[in-house]
Amino acid sequence: MEKIETTVFKSPQEGSAFVAQEVINVIAENNKMGKTTVLGLATGASPIKFYQELVRLHQTQNVSFKNVVTFNLDEYYPMDPAAIQSYHYFMYQNLFNHIDILPKNIHIPNGLVDIKEVNEYCESYESIIDGYGGIDIQILGIGRTGHIGFNEPGSSPKSKTRLVTLDKKTRTDNAKDFTSEDNVPRRAITMGVGTILKARKIYLFAWGDKKAEVVRDSVEGPKNWNVPATFLQDHPNTEFVLDTSAAQELTRIKTPWVNGVCEWNNENKIKAVCWLGLQLNKPVLKLTDEDYNQNGMGELVAQIGSAYELNLSVFRHLRDTITGWPGGKPGTQEINTPERAEPFPKRSLIFSPHPDDDVVGMGGTLVRLVDQGHDVHVAYQTSGSKSVHDEDVYMHLGLFSDLANLMESDSSKSADKVKALKKYLLTKVGDEATLNLVKKFKGIIRRAESASASKFCGVNESNMHFLTLPFYEKNTLSNLAFDQEDVDIVVKLLQKIKPHQIFISADFVNPQGTKRFCYDIIIAALNQVKAEKWSKDCWVWMYRGAEQEWQINETQMNVPLSPDEALKKKQAILKHYSRKDGSYFTGDDNRDIWKKTEDKNKHTADVLNILGLPEYEAVECFKKLNWR
Ligand code: F6R
Numbered sequence: 001m002e003k004i005e006t007t008v009f010k011s012p013q014e015g016s017a018f019v020a021q022e023v024i025n026v027i028a029e030n031n032k033m034g035k036t037t038v039l040g041l042a043t044g045a046s047p048i049k050f051y052q053e054l055v056r057l058h059q060t061q062n063v064s065f066k067n068v069v070t071f072n073l074d075e076y077y078p079m080d081p082a083a084i085q086s087y088h089y090f091m092y093q094n095l096f097n098h099i100d101i102l103p104k105n106i107h108i109p110n111g112l113v114d115i116k117e118v119n120e121y122c123e124s125y126e127s128i129i130d131g132y133g134g135i136d137i138q139i140l141g142i143g144r145t146g147h148i149g150f151n152e153p154g155s156s157p158k159s160k161t162r163l164v165t166l167d168k169k170t171r172t173d174n175a176k177d178f179t180s181e182d183n184v185p186r187r188a189i190t191m192g193v194g195t196i197l198k199a200r201k202i203y204l205f206a207w208g209d210k211k212a213e214v215v216r217d218s219v220e221g222p223k224n225w226n227v228p229a230t231f232l233q234d235h236p237n238t239e240f241v242l243d244t245s246a247a248q249e250l251t252r253i254k255t256p257w258v259n260g261v262c263e264w265n266n267e268n269k270i271k272a273v274c275w276l277g278l279q280l281n282k283p284v285l286k287l288t289d290e291d292y293n294q295n296g297m298g299e300l301v302a303q304i305g306s307a308y309e310l311n312l313s314v315f316r317h318l319r320d321t322i323t324g325w326p327g328g329k330p331g332t333q334e335i336n337t338p339e340r341a342e343p344f345p346k347r348s349l350i351f352s353p354h355p356d357d358d359v360v361g362m363g364g365t366l367v368r369l370v371d372q373g374h375d376v377h378v379a380y381q382t383s384g385s386k387s388v389h390d391e392d393v394y395m396h397l398g399l400f401s402d403l404a405n406l407m408e409s410d411s412s413k414s415a416d417k418v419k420a421l422k423k424y425l426l427t428k429v430g431d432e433a434t435l436n437l438v439k440k441f442k443g444i445i446r447r448a449e450s451a452s453a454s455k456f457c458g459v460n461e462s463n464m465h466f467l468t469l470p471f472y473e474k475n476t477l478s479n480l481a482f483d484q485e486d487v488d489i490v491v492k493l494l495q496k497i498k499p500h501q502i503f504i505s506a507d508f509v510n511p512q513g514t515k516r517f518c519y520d521i522i523i524a525a526l527n528q529v530k531a532e533k534w535s536k537d538c539w540v541w542m543y544r545g546a547e548q549e550w551q552i553n554e555t556q557m558n559v560p561l562s563p564d565e566a567l568k569k570k571q572a573i574l575k576h577y578s579r580k581d582g583s584y585f586t587g588d589d590n591r592d593i594w595k596k597t598e599d600k601n602k603h604t605a606d607v608l609n610i611l612g613l614p615e616y617e618a619v620e621c622f623k624k625l626n627w628r
Contacts, residue, residue: 079111283612
């Protein structure tokens with residue numbers, strides 16, 4: 001079914017390292033022949049790890065880029081190259097500043113070219129590429145619209161470098177760099193599909209769930225103008241480099257039995273039976289030989305013996321994932337429960353990347369852990385300041401200055417600061433000190449909200465840990481990177497609490513987003529404490545956010561919520577006032593966060609019910625991480 005070669009890697013890191021090595025090999029071969037290597041480069045989140053790997057190879061293995069010429073795919077229009085949102089800025093930040101490429105060899109479309117000269121400019125961009133003999137290796141990402149470069153739906157396979165209008169979906173996706181969608185430029189200069197197809201080798205990176213559907217459509221779907229990436233099917237040497245999330249909709253991964261080739265291990269067995277039950281809207285225990293045969297699973301039934309035995313084993317598995325005791329049930333001898341009964345009470349540590357991820361991802365479970373007597377700690381990894389609107393600062397600032405007046409605690413210093421803040425909020429003009437103050441103010445707002453939410457859930461104030469990891473404060477959302485300083489902070493906390501169980505957010509909707517980095521930091525910290533005695537018996541559970549949930553076949557703990565608990569969870573989420581009004585980065589799904597979460601938890605309950613398990617109000621899902 002796949003019309004383009006696809007390679008699936010465990011992580012973006014591994015896929016990026018693979019392509020970086022391939023690129024380095026081509027450069028080395030060309031160098032031997034005295035030839036220049038011409039690279040076509042992309043921006044965005046997808047190639048960041050690839051660039052990091054090139055920089056690492058340059059710094060540690062003396063790989064040189066002196067003999068490399070680059071052409072970037074695109075640039076917003078209009079766009080000042082010096083602006084931090086420009087693709088110029090991106091390329092220098094992520095690659096060019098750190099390698100020995102000659103400035104004259106770098107080509108990026110100019111977002112400031114006069115509108116009257118754009119056509120001529122684009123033609124010359126195209127002929128400079130041809131002048132170098134064309135592109136040896138083209139790096140691409142893919143937009144959810146199926147765009148490559150900024151060739152949005154409707155682009156011709158023969159299109160050349162030109163000025164284009166950006167699709168609404170693309171502007172929504174790119175809003176994170178511009179604080180709001182309205183500020184995202186409406187146009188861009190991009191190489192054409194035809195320009196891209198002339199490259200001798202093409203690698204397209206796609207990471208994360210959000211790309212899964214467009215990857216499937218591009219690789220398996222019919223060639224069509226609505227999904228410009230499908231034109232890559234005509235290119236003889238294109239490879240899609242994917243992580244498991246981006247590959248999950250490919251038929252060979254989602255439903256391998258449909259292709260008639262499936263390795264029937266335990267994982268695939270559970271996946272197939274759950275899929276069939278949901279497909280036919282039938283409880284697992286009612287699936288028949290006929291159902292299996294008609295859906296390409298006859299071989300599985302033959303292996304197990306009978307549909308009844310197969311049904312029973314999957315039903316038992318699902319049943320054993322359900323528990324009202326996420327910290328283990330004290331005094332029970334049962335061995336099939338997701339968590340162990342002892343020790344009791346447990347020290348439970350919940351990591352929350354943003355200030356609201358704990359209650360969004362596992363608010364009901366959090367309340368249960370507290371109610372069941374465990375020593376529950378919550379660690380807020382980042383300040384979350386980047387998603388607070390200026391209007392919220394304005395409101396709280398008014399409150400602050402009125403209170404200061406009321407309490408007569410207004411010093412002249414604080415009055416000056418209030419004045420500067422107010423001026424910024426009204427005019428959007430302020431010096432660096434004022435901007436820092438705004439950022440801190442936003443962090444304080446979110447800190448107060450999370451303290452209120454976790455107090456509401458029963459967590460002691462002394463068990464709330466605000467880590468304010470520096471990586472989040474130092475970088476823009478498109479350029480996140482963490483270092484040892486961040487890991488050390490988490491290590492220190494782990495060593496202080498010595499938890500028996502840890503809950504971490506493994507929400508990778510945006511594989512370059514804050515949550516992904518927070519996850520990586522925890523994993524690095526855990527690796528560092530691996531040898532310590534307490535850590536040998538520390539279990540790690542992964543939860544997800546409002547946008548994403550584990551598949552029923554992959555969860556190992558399902559915690560049901562009663563209607564009262566579901567309501568309490570919603571109320572805890574609503575303590576996060578600054579996140580209430582469909583705030584930043586919610587993409588094109590405009591439901592409020594509490595609503596998305598409620599729908600998601602109800603959906604899981606429905607799925608279990610369809611498969612023949614009891615009917616619950618809502619269910620929170622967890623997957624165990626075998627981290628040792
Ligand atoms: C960027 C570009 C775009 C991106 C695409 C995916 O130069 O041409 O096609 O590759 O929008 O963006 P990310 O990687 O941010 O998901």
